[in-house]
Amino acid sequence: MNWLPLYFKPQGQSVLVFGSGDVATRKVRFLQRTEFPITVISIDETAKDRFTEFESVDVIHSTGLDSLSSQLFENVIFAVAASEDHSADVFFAQQARQAGIPVHVAHSIDDSDFLLPAVIDRGPISVAVSSAGQHPTLTRLVRNRIESVLPARLEALAELALRYKDKVREKLSTNNARRAFWERQLEGRVADLVYSGRDEDAERLLLESLDSIASSTQGVGEVYLVGAGPGDPDLLSFRALRLIRQADVVLFDRLVSPQILNLVRQDADMIDVGKRRSHHTMQQESINELLAKLAKQGKRVLRLKGGDPFIFGRGGEEIETLSEHGVPFQVVPGITAAAGCASYSGIPLTHRDHAQSVRFVTGHLKNNSSELDWPSLVAEQQTLVFYMGLVALPQIAEGLVNQGMSQDMPVAVISRGTLPDQRVLISSLSRVAADVTAAELKAPTIIIIGTVVNLHEKLGWQS
Structure with a gap:
């Protein structure tokens, strides 16, 4: 230096x-x-x-x-x-x-x-960045990257911590105790409340946490239900990234990419609860109860799900259980696979010349069948997006054709969308099942059906 x-x-x-x-x-x-x-x-x-x-x-x-x-x-x-x-x-x-x-x-x-230097200013917290004058452009890029991960209301959190610095010193006599307390508050629920603009609630919770620790009682933790998006870690929201890095224990699905799992704290406990067709590492009911159990131990629990937790992610079932147990939780949306895969494939899901509506459909229903309301799926100027439909693709194509959809209707099957090894197969309803078999496409996949697929050749910026 x-x-x-x-x-x-x-x-x-x-x-x-x-x-x-x-x-x-x-x-x-x-x-x-x-x-x-x-x-x-x-x-x-x-x-x-x-x-x-x-x-x-x-x-x-x-x-x-x-x-x-x-x-x-x-x-x-x-x-x-x-x-x-x-x-x-x-x-x-x-x-x-x-x-x-x-x-x-x-x-x-x-x-x-x-x-x-270039400076990131958050009130009493500031970060200086310099390349010793050698490369101003690189300095600016580094500054922007740091700026992007620092919450906008970090200044408010710093001011709250400064107001209670002396009180914490009075209540907790050792440096280790004070450090552990502040780490938990500044990376936990108190920080989340401040970042959400709920300063009074944050201050009240900080005082309750201090009284709880001073009297040696164990408080209830919290569950973060976070959408990890379709795979590319650059598509994570700032809030998702912050919660990923502060969790004590992580329950993750198979659809969460290794690149995103690498962002988790090294000392966090990792629990694979991924489900594959006909093979569940852990039943959904057990996952729900485990989330509540871990939070009641005072832990910050990250439930990391591919895509968006509320779109075919069973996130609603999980937070229902948490609500019944009185466990605090928060939900962070993610870019759903349909949006991510379509964007990375150059296929707009709606387009004035092609589709005025889009429907998200699961190809793997709760009763393990693919019986769908076929007549309602066949409509003009509409895009269909099937999740988890790779195995049922022959039945999906047949069902749509039987209801009057053209055999030449364009179909895109996108495998491992948004990741470096993404593959996009363009076909038609009459040929898609055979083409997928020949190409040996593997799950996870998204299936897009509609004339918007024709735009891939022109708009496929990733190819």
Whole structure:
């Protein structure tokens, strides 16, 4: 590490910025996020007009660099040279150093004593990112990535924690106890309430948790019912990612991709409850009860389901059981397989020229049959999407044709959608069953039926 990250505290000292162009304006805008008084020095007579958008910024016009008074550098903590004239910036930097002031020269690492990093600001929490001036674009990308995973209301959570810091110290005597308490609150239900804008509920729960721990009683945990989407981890929501990383125990299905499971905390307990056709690792009723049991042990339980938990995911049955047991829970939607697979295949599920409606249908019913309301499925300007229909595909095709759907109706069968090894097979109702067998497509698959499938050849951006 060639540069040491430091934070300066404003204590009545000011900052000098030399320049009046776009670069100087950006530096002033950045520095205004702090409480430092800012003075701009410029040899441009019109400089004051450029800085009218900023409050409490003094602009001093100088007739030339040689005329700069040594008094300008008094009570200054650091200076920034950003005139876009390199020789002028270097000369200004030399004068600043002679006065004992460290200086940053824009676009010149070799002439700088320090760098101004990219900053993520969440009130009392801030993160500085720098590539030591070597690659600003990479710095910006890293900053954006960090920004994307920090909740927007992190500042409110930090302020809540600061208000109760002393009270927690009074109640919990050891560092280990305090650390464990804060980890649980800042990654658990209290944080979730703050992020949802329920500050009063969060404060009340924090106090209840503190009293509970201080009296050595075990509180009830919580269950997170989270949709993992169709497979690509980049399609996870910010909320889903946060809950995945804070869970104590995870119950996951077979449709959750390994890439997403790798995001789980290494010390979390992993329980595979995946179900395959005619083979259930654990019966649904047992899964429901296990969720309640683990939460009652005070654990943060993640129920991770492929796609969206409320679309053919039996999520409703699971939270019914939790409600009956009085276990707190929250539901995080995921991108359902139909939407994800269709998007990654270039097949819009609705299109003004093809379909004004879309129907999601399960090809694997509760009674283990594929008896469907066939007449209602055959309609003009409609897209059908079948989940779990690979085994019943011959019966699905036959049933639709028998109700009058054209044998030439386009069909797309998408295997392992959104993942690097995604496969898309385009066929027709009359040929699709044989084509799938010949191509040896494997589950999980989504089946899309309708004229929108014809758009795949033109819009298939992943191919």
